Structure formats: C-alpha cells, structure tokens
Amino acid sequence: MKLVGRTALVTGAGHRLGRTLAVALGREGMRVAVHFNAASEGADETRELVEKAGGSGKLFQRDLTEADGPKGLVKAVADEMGGLAVVINSAAVMLRTPMGEVTVADWDAMFALNLRAPFFIAQAAAKFMPDGGTIVNIADLAAFESWPAYVPHAISKAGIVKMTAALARVLAPSIRVNGIAPGAVLLPADWNDEASVRLAATTPLGRLGDPQDVVEAMLYLLRADYVTGETLIVDGGRHIRK
Numbered sequence: 001m002k003l004v005g006r007t008a009l010v011t012g013a014g015h016r017l018g019r020t021l022a023v024a025l026g027r028e029g030m031r032v033a034v035h036f037n038a039a040s041e042g043a044d045e046t047r048e049l050v051e052k053a054g055g056s057g058k059l060f061q062r063d064l065t066e067a068d069g070p071k072g073l074v075k076a077v078a079d080e081m082g083g084l085a086v087v088i089n090s091a092a093v094m095l096r097t098p099m100g101e102v103t104v105a106d107w108d109a110m111f112a113l114n115l116r117a118p119f120f121i122a123q124a125a126a127k128f129m130p131d132g133g134t135i136v137n138i139a140d141l142a143a144f145e146s147w148p149a150y151v152p153h154a155i156s157k158a159g160i161v162k163m164t165a166a167l168a169r170v171l172a173p174s175i176r177v178n179g180i181a182p183g184a185v186l187l188p189a190d191w192n193d194e195a196s197v198r199l200a201a202t203t204p205l206g207r208l209g210d211p212q213d214v215v216e217a218m219l220y221l222l223r224a225d226y227v228t229g230e231t232l233i234v235d236g237g238r239h240i241r242k
Contacts, residue, residue, distance in 0.1 A: 001134055001222055004029035007081045009074070011035045011064065011121065012091030014043035017138065017186055020211040021088050021218055022046050026055025028219070033077040035060050035091065064091055065112040070120035078128040086222060087125045089118035089137045089160075094188070098149045107152050114156035115163070122167055122177070132174040134222050137164050138214075139181040141235045157181070161231045168229030176228040178221040183235025185209035204237030 008025045012018035014036035022032050023046065032050045034057050036043035047057035058081060062073040078084045092114045097106050122135050142154035143161045164179040171177055184199050185208070200208050217234050221227060233239055 001085075001225060003086070003222060005031070006085035007031045007033065007077070007083055008086035008088065009033040009035065009060075009077050009084060009121075009125070010088040010090055011073075011117070012037075013046050014039065015046075017182070017211055017214060018088075018090040019046045019049070020215060021090055022057070023049045023053050024215040024218065025086070025088075026050030026053035026057065028055070030055050030086070031081055032057045033060050033081060034058065035062060035064075035073060037061070037063055037091070064117035064121075065109070070117050071124040074121055074124035074128065084125055084128045085133050087121060087133070087135045088218065089121060089135065091117065092138065092140075092156075094140075094150065094153050096149050097152055099151060102152055110152050110156050111159075114153070115159040118160065119163055119167075122163075122171075126171055126175055129175050133176075135167070135171075135175065135177045136218055136221050137177070137179040137231075139164070139179045139231055141181050141183040141233065141238060143181055143231075144233065144239050164231055165229045172228060176221075176225070178228060179231035180214055180217045180221070181231050181233045181235070182214050183209060183233070183238045185213055185234065186211050202238070202241065203235070204241055207236065209234065209236055 008030045010022040013022040013034040025032050034043050034047050043059050050057035062069045137160050139160040140157040143157040168177040213234050217232050
C-alpha cells in the first residue's frame, strides 16, 4: 500500500505508543489525524513531531467511550482531511483489577474504550474507504496469556484479536484488517527497575522490546498487501516460553 500523501487516523496518539506510531506515519509522508481524548498538550506535541518527521498533522478531540464518539471522529477526519486510507486503533486503557476487586465501572470503562470503540471506528471508516484501505488494531500479549491482576483487560484484548479476524473477512477484499499484540515494549510508568530486569530475564530473547518494534510491525502490515486477518505478536518470544 502506498502511504505517502494519504490520510491516517491514529487514536490515542497523544502519548506513549500511539504517539510513536503517529510519528512513524509522519516519517512515511502521511497526513496524520492525531486523536486525543482530553489533554491537548500531549497531542499537540505529537502533531509537531509528525511534522518534523516529514508529514502533516491535525488534531481531533473525541471521547471514544461516548456512543457517538467513534463515528463522529471518523467523519470529522474524513471531511476535514479529504478521505481516509489508514486507521490505527491504538487508544486503550489498562487497569489493574485483581479478581474480587473488579467493579462494573472498571469493566465498562475498559470494554468501552478497548473493544467497543475500535469496532465502531472500523465500521465508520469502511464507509470512507471505497477504493480500499487498511486498519491495524493494537491488541496485547494479554490476549494470549492469563494475567491474574488484569483479567478484564485481557478479555477485552482477546476480543480485539477475534474482531480483527472477523472484520478482515467481512471487509475483504477492498479493506485489509490486521492486529499487533505487543509484549514488553513500553512498561507502565509505575514499574520499578527490579520488575523490568525480571521481565527481561524471563523473555526468550533476553531483553525488553521497544516501541520501534511495534512500528516495524505496523509498517509491514500496512505494506503487506496479501496479509489480512492476522494478529502479529511482538513480544520477544514470551508467548512461547512455556
């Protein structure tokens, strides 16, 4: 798929992995719709980085947990940027919710953003891709493992994997849909050095990953015109360690 000069929407682009992916698309010469929820400062920094990388950027604010948020975001991007070729569903929340402490509010918050929003973004985006397009959903290694303190999160990300395959089938042949399941490429800010060392030691490749590893997976999936319905695990081999 040719990327230069085309429009890409990256949700959750104001910080962390979403920012890295947005900047990478700018480096490819794309016109990037930088989505953010509330704090525009981080998103504006992402936009500046996109433009320094060689692309162009425009900010779009939406709360994707609202019923009309996903559809409204996609329409605004398509209307204001003249179409849509790529969607990167990156916005998500990861809450520590040990069994026995999970609340309905926790569950609803995670599923609204992690699973419901990407589905309705994809559904809306398909209408603006009559000549074809590509959607990449960011899942998580948790979709393939059982993490006791993150069960609802894992279920929501397993849903992303299934959704990716289902949408790929429904939207073929004009729209390709794939996913990426990162492992330890960007650790939570509250993790200490000891936890990082332990995680690296139990990873087959013997080290932590980097957001750039996810960038390379994304670029491959955007360009691999004969690949659809796949979720590419980028975890240094953690899912095969047992």
